[in-house]
Amino acid sequence: MIVTTTPSIEGRRITAYHGIVTGEAIIGANVFRDIFASITDIVGGRSGAYEKSLREARQSALSEMTRSARSVGADAVVGIDLDYEVVNNMLMVSASGTAVSTEVIA
Secondary structure, eight states, X not given: XXXXXXXXXXXXXXXXXXXXXXXXXXXXXOHHHHHHHHHHHHHXXXXXXXXXXXXXXXXXXXXXXXXXXXXXXXXXXXXXXXXXXXXXXXXEEEEEEEEEEEEEOO
16 A cells, blocks of 8 residues: 555556545553653653654554555555644544555556
């Protein structure tokens, strides 16, 4: 499955549009991780625990989106947009794009 933020794919022609596909992931706050992140913020540096959680949530949202694209017969998703939102002390990551079928340009 080809996934891209661009509206087209170099070397391929879009032959069919299957509609918008989405994927979401919500991660909750963890008390121990929050305490560690606060200490990291005070002394400087990056919070590895939060970064790992964010990567996992982003990958989960993208995986859900590509599963949805496959289910409608697409072989690619173009115009992908990633959004991050805080909802009730939880982080929501959403991925959306247009599911398409493509063919190689000869």
